[in-house]
Amino acid sequence: MRADGTPRRVGVEIEFMGPPARIAATALAAGLGGRVAEEDPHAFRVEGTSLGDIRVELDLRAAHPQRRAPPQGSGPGLPVRAAGRTLAAFLGPVVPREAITGPLAFDRLPEVDRLAALLHGAGGRGRGAVLLGSLGLHFNVEPPDLDAATLTGLLRAYLRREPDLRRATAAGGFLAARGLPPPFPAPYVARVLDPGYRPDLDALARDYLAANPTRHRGLDMLPILAHRDEAGVRAALPPDEKVSPRPVLHYRMPQAHVGLAGWSLAPAWNLWVGVEELAEESVPQAASPQAASPDPA
Numbered sequence: 001m002r003a004d005g006t007p008r009r010v011g012v013e014i015e016f017m018g019p020p021a022r023i024a025a026t027a028l029a030a031g032l033g034g035r036v037a038e039e040d041p042h043a044f045r046v047e048g049t050s051l052g053d054i055r056v057e058l059d060l061r062a063a064h065p066q067r068r069a070p071p072q073g074s075g076p077g078l079p080v081r082a083a084g085r086t087l088a089a090f091l092g093p094v095v096p097r098e099a100i101t102g103p104l105a106f107d108r109l110p111e112v113d114r115l116a117a118l119l120h121g122a123g124g125r126g127r128g129a130v131l132l133g134s135l136g137l138h139f140n141v142e143p144p145d146l147d148a149a150t151l152t153g154l155l156r157a158y159l160r161r162e163p164d165l166r167r168a169t170a171a172g173g174f175l176a177a178r179g180l181p182p183p184f185p186a187p188y189v190a191r192v193l194d195p196g197y198r199p200d201l202d203a204l205a206r207d208y209l210a211a212n213p214t215r216h217r218g219l220d221m222l223p224i225l226a227h228r229d230e231a232g233v234r235a236a237l238p239p240d241e242k243v244s245p246r247p248v249l250h251y252r253m254p255q256a257h258v259g260l261a262g263w264s265l266a267p268a269w270n271l272w273v274g275v276e277e278l279a280e281e282s283v284p285q286a287a288s289p290q291a292a293s294p295d296p297a
Contacts, residue, residue: 003145008289009103011140011248012112012265015059015096016124016258024097025056027122028115040064051111055100061242096126096135103142110295113264116256125259128172134179137254137268143224146247148201151224152192154249155204157279158219159189165218165253165271172255181216181252188212201228209236215243218253264294 002008019027025036025044034049043057043064057064099115116124126135144150158165162183170177188211191197199207205225213236215222226233226245233243254268269292276288 001144002142003147007105008142008144009105010109010142010289011103012101012109013098013136013138013140014100014112014116014119014256014258015098015126015135015137016119016256017096017126017130017135018123018259019097019119021056021058021097024099024119024122024124025054027118028054028056028099031118031121032115040066051104051108051115052102054102054115055098057098057100059096059098094130094132096130098136103140106289109265109269109292113266113295116258116263116265119258120261120263127257127259128169128255129175129179131175134176134181135256135258136252137256137265139251139254139269139272140223140246140248141251141272142248146201146224146228148199148204151201151221151249152197152199152204153279153282154276155208155219155221156192156197156282157275159184159192161271161275161278162189162218162253165275168271169253169255169268172257176255179255181218184217185211205229205232209233213237213241215241215250215252218251220250220252223248223250262294266292266294 016024018024021042021044022036022038025046028034028046028049029036032046032049032051032054034046034054037045037047039045039057042060043055046054046056061067099119101112101115104112128135143154166180166183170180188207191207191211205228208221208225212221222233222237222243223246226243227247230245233245237243251272254271257263273289273291280288
């Protein structure tokens with residue numbers, strides 16, 4: 001539960017290779033209910049499924065130029081959109097697709113295994129990584145609250161567990177290890193793990209951004225920091241860095257194995273549960289999420 005008594009939720013992002021976004025979206029609608037709505041030729045919404053609305057799209061920003069405001073004084077942007085479509089058609093075979101759920105109650109996570117099975121049945125493939133990087137299984141986890149002590153406690157617990165999490169995730173082999181996000185810099189880890197480190201929210205954001213001006217970390221804090229101060233976060237990042245402000249911890253370490261029949265999200269989620277349990281040992285807070293079991297369906 002969150003500090004206000006409402007259930008905590010988590011959104012899931014699953015990256016995969018194989019079928020175009022349209023075919024994957026159609027398969028999800030057939031298996032989970034709902035209707036398919038097109039945003040562009042490489043991005044679709046599956047509306048009204050048993051898991052809520054789901055986005056399915058090519059994981060390539062240039063393929064969706066309509067999401068970015070055109071430069072001031074520019075025209076309608078048709079050449080840019082045409083270029084985006086051309087680039088997407090060219091890179092589509094090597095760029096992952098992703099299926100993105102909205103926030104779900106923790107106890108509904110096993111149902112997402114059904115989504116992964118439908119992607120597999122539609123021709124989805126991939127086991128953790130490809131030559132160009134990771135096939136991510138990302139969890140957007142709502143924390144119990146947005147207090148500095150809670151966020152610092154969760155970050156500290158993650159940093160203590162990061163070596164183990166990296167070993168567990170990289171067990172899939174060379175490509176899996178190569179696809180992992182870079183670890184947090186050692187000086188930053190030492191600073192946060194110092195028992196005397198008790199920052200307020202301003203100091204937590206300042207220290208994090210100074211050491212990690214990137215979303216490429218196993219626990220990406222940029223969304224939750226930008227939720228509080230988007231202008232301040234964007235000012236500290238390279239101009240092309242992608243950040244989506246929202247009050248969640250973006251856990252990016254796990255990898256998706258849609259190409260493996262019967263694959264479940266449960267083992268990766270249970271590793272995160274271990275992080276929260278470790279955080280509770282040092283900073284009392286709302287009960288941690290329960291470990292998940294694969295959906296028997």
